[in-house]
Amino acid sequence: MAMNKPYHAKQHPKTSYSFSIYLILIITCPILFILFQIKFLQTPPSSSPLPSWAFFNQRQKVIINTTFNNLTKELMVTKKLLCESVIFLPLKDLRYSSTAQQGHTWFMSSMYDTHEEGEVQYQRFPSNASKGKVLCLKGNNTHDGAWNSYALAWPEYLPYNSTLKKGLTFVSYNHYNYDNIWHGLSSMVPFVAWHIKNSQCSRTPTRWILYHWGEVRIKMGSWLKSLMEATFGEPLQIENISNNATCFEDAVVMRHNEGGMSRQKRIQVYDLLRCKARIYCNVSERKTPVIGMTMFMRVNNGPRSFKNDSAVIGIFYKECKKMEGCHFILAYSNNLTFCEQVRVMSLTDILISPHGAQLTNMLLMDKNSSVLEFFPKGWLKIAGVGQYVYHWIASWSGMKHQGAWRDPDGDSCPYSDDDKRCMSIYKNGKIGYNKTYFSEWARRVLNEVKIRKKEELGSEKSSHVTSTTCYCS
Numbered sequence: 001m002a003m004n005k006p007y008h009a010k011q012h013p014k015t016s017y018s019f020s021i022y023l024i025l026i027i028t029c030p031i032l033f034i035l036f037q038i039k040f041l042q043t044p045p046s047s048s049p050l051p052s053w054a055f056f057n058q059r060q061k062v063i064i065n066t067t068f069n070n071l072t073k074e075l076m077v078t079k080k081l082l083c084e085s086v087i088f089l090p091l092k093d094l095r096y097s098s099t100a101q102q103g104h105t106w107f108m109s110s111m112y113d114t115h116e117e118g119e120v121q122y123q124r125f126p127s128n129a130s131k132g133k134v135l136c137l138k139g140n141n142t143h144d145g146a147w148n149s150y151a152l153a154w155p156e157y158l159p160y161n162s163t164l165k166k167g168l169t170f171v172s173y174n175h176y177n178y179d180n181i182w183h184g185l186s187s188m189v190p191f192v193a194w195h196i197k198n199s200q201c202s203r204t205p206t207r208w209i210l211y212h213w214g215e216v217r218i219k220m221g222s223w224l225k226s227l228m229e230a231t232f233g234e235p236l237q238i239e240n241i242s243n244n245a246t247c248f249e250d251a252v253v254m255r256h257n258e259g260g261m262s263r264q265k266r267i268q269v270y271d272l273l274r275c276k277a278r279i280y281c282n283v284s285e286r287k288t289p290v291i292g293m294t295m296f297m298r299v300n301n302g303p304r305s306f307k308n309d310s311a312v313i314g315i316f317y318k319e320c321k322k323m324e325g326c327h328f329i330l331a332y333s334n335n336l337t338f339c340e341q342v343r344v345m346s347l348t349d350i351l352i353s354p355h356g357a358q359l360t361n362m363l364l365m366d367k368n369s370s371v372l373e374f375f376p377k378g379w380l381k382i383a384g385v386g387q388y389v390y391h392w393i394a395s396w397s398g399m400k401h402q403g404a405w406r407d408p409d410g411d412s413c414p415y416s417d418d419d420k421r422c423m424s425i426y427k428n429g430k431i432g433y434n435k436t437y438f439s440e441w442a443r444r445v446l447n448e449v450k451i452r453k454k455e456e457l458g459s460e461k462s463s464h465v466t467s468t469t470c471y472c473s
């Protein structure tokens with residue numbers, strides 16, 4: 001249901017509509033008059049030509065000519081006024097800085113999203129909601145989005161010095177950044193959802209415009225870029241905006257991530273991402289029904305790495321070896337290319353990894369695969385809801401989050417446990433291990449996976465995504 005009347009445009013279109021009717025009237029009246037005249041002239045009364053007829057006729061022509069010239073001038077004046085009446089508003093509206101992510105947000109705050117139940121929230125220009133107006137953007141500020149601006153204009157009356165760019169443009173708003181694969185992916189998911197909505201699969205973007213707090217961004221992380229190229233089937237064209245207005249023939253604006261999307265919709269999006277990534281990377285289906293256990297490590301000695309990698313690796317490796325058909329993979333997220341990550345994930349049923357962006361890769365595993373997550377000391381009480389993002393993505397992408405282990409030991413904080421100041425101490429902490437706990441955990445999950453694989457084999461139903469049947473192809 002569309003309930004989106006941009007507030008500044010509320011009176012605008014109405015007055016312009018009545019104005020249009022006025023225009024139509026003043027244009028059509030003389031035309032009718034001219035047509036009438038022509039008809040009249042074509043059939044002159046032959047029987048009794050009056051001497052004054054020629055003179056009368058001449059006079060009419062002059063009147064028509066002057067009227068026509070006057071109207072042409074009026075139209076040009078009006079067109080100039082309409083072009084100059086395009087109003088640019090700041091992309092970042094500081095009045096809403098305390099509710100930057102809610103409702104109409106502080107980005108293009110005069111606009112409301114189109115939102116159908118369970119679907120992605122988006123804005124489309126031109127559309128019925130925009131009264132046929134296109135979106136124009138202006139400004140190249142990369143430090144303060146309040147200096148960049150947007151406007152709506154009718155394609156016939158674009159602002160001065162503006163250029164109209166052809167094709168479909170994706171305009172993205174991201175509250176965080178495009179480098180972190182979790183935050184970046186969150187802002188891309190709605191475009192993919194829009195892409196598969198109502199079978200618009202053929203609509204791929206000609207260009208992308210990226211904003212963070214209204215500031216122009218021209219880069220995104222290479223993992224995310226590759227995933228988007230795989231999904232849309234062509235290289236990403238990320239463009240700058242200049243200080244002259246740029247208007248877009250067709251633009252889709254997203255500023256709400258997955259918000260409002262039903263679980264089913266999200267699953268559909270992640271299915272498509274997985275499927276397209278595997279095709280892009282030439283990953284074929286796994287043949288033998290082995291169980292893949294992958295330890296996906298962060299940079300050695302970096303924040304949230306294990307204090308003793310080899311000890312933790314040893315524990316899980318041992319449990320894997322005990323299970324018939326278990327294949328153990330050790331991978332470091334920092335030095336794998338996108339396609340190497342896609343390949344590793346396609347072989348993984350159990351992903352073991354510390355809390356961190358690399359866990360986003362879980363979406364690339366076969367559906368129903370398992371995730372084991374690890375936190376250093378202190379995160380539970382002070383890290384906020386952000387610590388649950390990999391529970392969420394597991395749910396959205398159809399994986400099973402098998403719980404998180406939280407290290408009881410670590411650097412101590414001089415303040416109380418739930419004091420925000422402790423976060424700076426805990427944030428970069430490292431993760432220890434509990435041999436008993438890890439072994440039991442590994443055994444439990446391995447057994448579960450083994451039973452599931454057996455059942456699937458029995459019912460001849462493969463959990464594998466068949467790489468040739470993506471939703472959108």
Ligand SMILES: *[C@@H]1O[C@H](CO)[C@@H](O)[C@H](O)[C@H]1NC(C)=O
Binds near residue numbers: 061
């Ligand atoms: C109509 O007006 C134009 C511009 O004023 C002029 O050039 C033209 O000669 C006029 N035509 C007639 C038939 O009067």
Ligand SMILES: *[C@@H]1O[C@H](CO)[C@@H](O)[C@H](O)[C@H]1NC(C)=O
Binds near residue numbers: 070071073074
């Ligand atoms: C057109 O004619 C009207 C009335 O005759 C006059 O007021 C107006 O100034 C004219 N417009 C132009 C652009 O000449």
Ligand SMILES: *[C@@H]1O[C@H](CO)[C@@H](O)[C@H](O)[C@H]1NC(C)=O
Binds near residue numbers: 128
């Ligand atoms: C836009 O409005 C027209 C006329 O009211 C209607 O026929 C058309 O289906 C609408 N388009 C969309 C996409 O809602």
Ligand SMILES: *[C@@H]1O[C@H](CO)[C@@H](O)[C@H](O)[C@H]1NC(C)=O
Binds near residue numbers: 160161
């Ligand atoms: C259009 O651009 C020219 C040259 O940059 C500038 O002088 C002029 O003021 C601009 N016009 C408008 C309406 O912005």
Ligand SMILES: *[C@@H]1O[C@H](CO)[C@@H](O)[C@H](O)[C@H]1NC(C)=O
Binds near residue numbers: 161242243
């Ligand atoms: C803006 O447009 C004017 C007129 O078209 C042009 O002279 C100028 O170079 C443009 N400026 C930018 C930054 O694109």
Ligand SMILES: *[C@@H]1O[C@H](CO)[C@@H](O)[C@H](O)[C@H]1NC(C)=O
Binds near residue numbers: 140238240
């Ligand atoms: C975008 O603009 C910035 C700053 O003007 C410039 O450094 C960069 O090269 C431009 N990028 C592209 C892709 O045009």
Ligand SMILES: *[C@@H]1O[C@H](CO)[C@@H](O)[C@H](O)[C@H]1NC(C)=O
Binds near residue numbers: 140141142242244
């Ligand atoms: C933005 O554009 C102006 C002129 O259009 C240019 O002088 C300036 O360097 C640009 N700034 C950035 C950050 O690209």
Ligand SMILES: *[C@@H]1O[C@H](CO)[C@@H](O)[C@H](O)[C@H]1NC(C)=O
Binds near residue numbers: 280281282339
């Ligand atoms: C996938 O295979 C095609 C054709 O065999 C090849 O052109 C392409 O480079 C391969 N892509 C990757 C990522 O290996």
Ligand SMILES: *[C@@H]1O[C@H](CO)[C@@H](O)[C@H](O)[C@H]1NC(C)=O
Binds near residue numbers: 299
């Ligand atoms: C990948 O990174 C890990 C740790 O940073 C390192 O031990 C390993 O040798 C690297 N592998 C390659 C192929 O560079």
Ligand SMILES: *[C@@H]1O[C@H](CO)[C@@H](O)[C@H](O)[C@H]1NC(C)=O
Binds near residue numbers: 310311
């Ligand atoms: C890491 O764990 C292994 C196996 O438990 C142990 O042999 C080694 O001494 C430990 N290394 C460090 C630096 O504690």
Ligand SMILES: *[C@@H]1O[C@H](CO)[C@@H](O)[C@H](O)[C@H]1NC(C)=O
Binds near residue numbers: 436437
């Ligand atoms: C390790 O885990 C086991 C099993 O959950 C638990 O009983 C034990 O107390 C833990 N050890 C430490 C040192 O936390």
Ligand SMILES: *[C@@H]1O[C@H](CO)[C@@H](O)[C@H](O)[C@H]1NC(C)=O
Binds near residue numbers: 367368462463464
């Ligand atoms: C995942 O597991 C659920 C419940 O066990 C099952 O209904 C579903 O078919 C499985 N999905 C796939 C793709 O195997």
